[in-house]
Amino acid sequence: MRFTSLLAPTLKDDPADAETASHKLLVRAGMIRQVARGIYDFLPLGLRVLRRVEAIVRQELDAAGCQEILMPLVCPAELWQESGRWDLYGKELLRLRDRQDREFCLGPTHEEVVTDIVRRDIRSYRDLPKNLYQIQTKFRDEIRPRFGLMRGREFLMKDGYSFHVARADAEREYHHMYEVYGRIFDRCGLTFRAVEADTGAIGGSLSHEFQVLAESGEDAIVACNRCTYAANIEKAEGVVDSAPSATSRARESVHTPDQRTIEDVARFLGLPESAFIKTLLFVREDGLPVVALVRGDHSLSEAKLRAASGAATLALADAETVERLTGAPVGFAGPVGLEGRIFADHALHGIRGAACGANRADTHLVGIEHGRDFGGDTTFVDLRQAVAGDGCARCGEGKYGIHRGIEVGQVFYLGTKYSAAMGATVLDAAGQACLIEMGCYGIGISRTMAAAVEQSHDQNGIIWPKALAPFAVEIVPVSMRDEAVCAAADALYHDLRAAGVDTLIDDRDDRPGVKFKDADLIGIPLRVTIGSKGLERGVVELRHRHDGAVEDIPLAAAAARLRELAA
C-alpha cells in the first residue's frame, strides 16, 4: 500500500475526549473515528488490525471443529420473550419496532437465535455435537460507554455456541474451547490470564474469563502467588482471619444522631469497623427484597449475593424501599428483627459484641450476638469481596495479589438453560427426547484490538504485536526527490509485495521527521529507511519498533531478510 493512496489521517494532538492510551492512540494513528457515543468508524489501518484478529480467531476455531454461521443483527422479540430475557435484559437491549409495529431488538448476544436454529433443524442425537460461531457486529446500549473501543455500544464480537447430548461431552467441549482461547490470545501476542468468573445474567454454572493484563483494565482479578488459582474479584473466595472475638455482653441501643456510615458510627462509638454488621438491602428482579450482611470492614460482592439469592439481577434498594423494609431511614438498618431473605457472610458466623443499625432513626444496637440476636432464618454464605493479601482458598498457602485486566473473552457452560426455555431437544439412542446441553463462548474482537494497544505502546505511539499489525513492514524513503532513493524504495516495495509481505511505503513528499513520527505512531513492527547516505554504502536501515533497535542491512539482501523477519 502506498501512503499517498491510504486514508490515514494522523493527528499531532491527543483528542480532547480520550482518556486511555488505546483510545488516544487509535484515534491519533488514524485508525478509528467516533461517530456517536460508543460508536466508531474503522478507517483502513484500523480495519486491517480488526481483520487480523478475526483471521486468527477463524483459523483456530475452524481448526477446532467449529463452523461459522451468520445470524441477524435485528432479532424478533418473540425469541427473547421465550427465553424470558426480553423482560430481564433491561435497557441495554436496544428495542425497535418495524413499520408493522412488530417488536425487535438489536442482538447483544445470540443464545436465543442460535437455539432456535438448532431446535428447528436438529432432531437426533446423531446430528450432535455441533459448535457454531459467528463474527458479527453487536449492539448493547451500555449505560456508560467509555475508553474508545474498550467499552463501545457497537462492537465486533465472535460468539460461539456448542450443543451436546451428554453433559460430560458438553463439559469436555468447554475445556476444549478454553484451550483454543488460550491459543488464540497467545497468537495475538497478548499477555493474559484465564480466570474463574461469575456467570452473571447469562446464567449457567461454569465460566472463565480471559483477561489481558493492563493497568487501565476495568476488571479486578485476584491471583494466588503460590498456585495457579486466579479469579475475577467478584467471584474469588478469600480466606480471612476471623474477627477478634469480643466478649458477650448485653444488647443495648444507643442514640447515634445522623451517624449513617460504618465509618461515622465506628468513630462515634469508639469501636473498630470490624465489630460492625453492615446491612445492605437489595431488590430482586421479581420485587423480592434480599438482605445482605457483611462485616463492617468488608465489602460485599454483589455477584456472590446474586448467585446465593438466585437472582438474575439485583438492585440496591432505594431510600423509600429501605424505609418500608426497616422502618428507618437509610443508614440505620440492622439484622435484628428484620424480615425477608437474609444472607450473611461467613465472617459473621458466631460474631459477638457486635454493633449494627437498630432499624430505628438515629439508633444503633451494640452487644449483638449471632444466634441470640439474629441468625435464625439467615443463610451463611461467602459474600465478601476478596482483597489483596487474603489467603488463597484453593491451595491454602499462597496470598492473593490484585491485578487489573481487560476482559477479551469468556467461556460459559450453560447447561440446559436455553434449551429448556425454548424447547430444544433431540431424541437419544433410546428414542427419548432430551434437552440439549449448551455452552457459549465469546471473544470481543474490537476490544482485543484496544487491549493490544493498552498492553503495547510507548510515548511515541502504538507497538503492534507482529500478528496484529496492519502491515508487516513500512518503507520510508527519506526523500521523494532523490531518484536513486525512490528507485531503491520502489524496487524493495515490489520485491516484498511479490514475496507476500504486507508492506506500506510512505511515498509522501514530506520531511523525513514527519514520516518517522507517523511510523512510530502507527506502530508497524519493521521500518526500513532508505536514504542517499546509506545507498552510497549499499545499505538501508532496519529499525524494530518494539525495542528501537537499529541495524544497517545490505540493500541487496533486504527483501530476503524482511521476508524472514515478517514470517
Place this chain on the structure above:
RNA sequence: CGGGGCGUAGCGCAGCCUGGUAGCGCACCUGCUUGGGGUGCAGGGGGUCGCCAGUUCAAAUCUGGCCGUCCCGACCA
C-alpha cells in the same frame, strides 16, 4: 438516572468574569526554502461561536430550555 466538566475553523485551544467588527497553534492552499526525527519565510482560504427562545441599541459573552460529548457513581454476555 444522580453529580461535575466541556461545546468557538479539520484537530488542540484562548476570548466569556467586565456585552461593542471572532483570535492563536497545528493542519490545509500558493510561492520560495529545506531534505535522516513534526524545516524556515511570505502570502492565502476556511467559523450561522451546539440549537431554540429571552434580556439588550447591541449577545460567542448575560438568562432559561433543549441537544451533544467527556469524567465520577449506579450498571455491565
